Amino acid sequence: MVPTSYYIFLSAILFGLGVFAFIFKRNIITIFMSIELMLNAVNLAFVAFSQALGKLDGQVFVLFVIVVAAAEAAVGLGIIILIARNRQTLNVERVDLLKL
């Protein structure tokens, strides 16, 4: 049996890489993908704890997270299309209409 901490460590690493990609990346689509990476990391922690505690609540929560992620992806990509159409760019540094 693999210790739960292995999975939690992987989850932490994936979440950290997601945070780093969120800060470092400049393409708005890649930034959006790093959010999905963070959601996946949290899902892994949910499933690992669900298995460790012998309860299924964690797996049900993962299903809800996946549903919310799907809804978020649909709305987010709609916003991205809108930005690309209005600003002709996907670089977040060029989207500075609110900047003084």
Added chain:
Amino acid sequence: MTPPLAVFFVLAGIGAVSLILQKHPIHSALSLIVVMIALAGLYLLLGAEFVAAVQIIVYGGAIMVLFVFVIMLLNAGVEEHTSISKMAGAPGLLLVVALAGFVAATIAKSTESVQATPQTGQIASTIGISNMLFKDFVYPFELTSFLILVAVLGATVLAQREKS
């Protein structure tokens, strides 16, 4: 650590690093698919078959197809880094190291209690999930359908071309 487990661990890690290193968004998207497939394998090894199937169908299938479709629709090119964005990498790395250290410290402190609990793991996973989903969590489950409806409407309205 069994061989398949190690393979999935390494694949997930490599995919996540590759997502950061790749310059073209489509390469990043493919890296993310690798991470998701690896995570689905880990879910299988954890005894969560239903979640593994949903992970591949919804995440690896639907969501990533949406991403790849939008990347191609918008003809996204190689991302450009300015000097400011390169500077953002240093504090970002610092933040991530601090975050990872904090998480690792917390795990190291509390991992004993989690491992000490008995691992039943003998529940028929999919039957148990459907029982919980349609009994204990039936209101949240119905609410998610409303959420998806709103999201679909919102996405349609947002991506619509203006008529004028």
